[in-house]
Amino acid sequence: MSVVNEAAAGQPAAALRPYIAAYHGYHQRGVPPAVHRGLPSPYLTIIFTLFEPLRLMRHGDYRAIVGGLHLSHEVITHDGAQSGIQLMVNPLGARMLLDLPAGELTDVNAEAELMLGPAANRLCDRMAELPTWTQRFAALDEFFLARLAEATVSAEIGYGWQRLMGSGGALSIGGLAAEIGWSERHLANRFRSEVGLTPKAAARVVRFDRARRLVQQRARAGGPLDLAEVAAVFGFYDQPHLVREFRRFTGCSPTEWVTAEFQNFQAEVLKPTGE
Secondary structure: OOOEEEEEEEOOOHHHOOOEEEEEEEEEEOOOOEEEEEOOOOOEEEEEEOOOOEEEOOOEEEOEEEEOOOOOOEEEEEOOEEEEEEEEEOHHHHHHHHOOOHHHHOOOEEEOHHHHOOHHHHHHHHHHHOOOHHHHHHHHHHHHHHHOOOOOOOHHHHHHHHHHHHOOOOOOHHHHHHHHOOOHHHHHHHHHHHOOOOHHHHHHHHHHHHHHHHHHHHHHHOOOOOHHHHHHHOOOOOHHHHHHHHHHHHOOOHHHHHHHHHHHHOOEEEOHHHO
């Protein structure tokens, strides 16, 4: 059996970009069985599988899944083959795409058909038959453009989320509440209801996610991780603080995480337009 180990990244249609940050396709076959950590991030996760189901160690198999924001990792396993497309969804886009606020999905992993109907599984089947990532991403565009709903999120929550993301999580929550004109308690309650996390928890996730991406980038390039510099760049007190946050969100240190996930870093990244 020939080995397949590829990944593809794509942008959604312009009308979807305020709600979906990116499409990430993956296809591995003939690789060693592995365990992968699905980590906290500032995005909701929607995954449509292609040829094999997604297997969560604690929850079983999924054809398509919707996951809310969370503060702990999920353990994903495969026996040498896995394939699908992951969508990075802005939590403020949940009302437009899923007809419910992201706050109702906190720590939830649910069959996508519960929110998207039977069409979710039919989309998996359709994309599995398409020969290129470009065509699969176009099928996703068509699906979500057809169900894009008119919904609004309060201007205050929208502003707060933009400030958190724009600052990389490095801002004063008290200062943010003052900017908006709410008390910290009211901001926390409204944020939790709409986004799924309090501003303080969301800020930690945003900062961790950015640090994790830089660590992954350096590991893929084969250079030193230089964790002290990563800690300084993203506003951690020091390297031990960064390591504690990594352990909190991944269950292991940065170097242990890199060792465990290195196979996934090495997937061949394809440009869909060049298929």
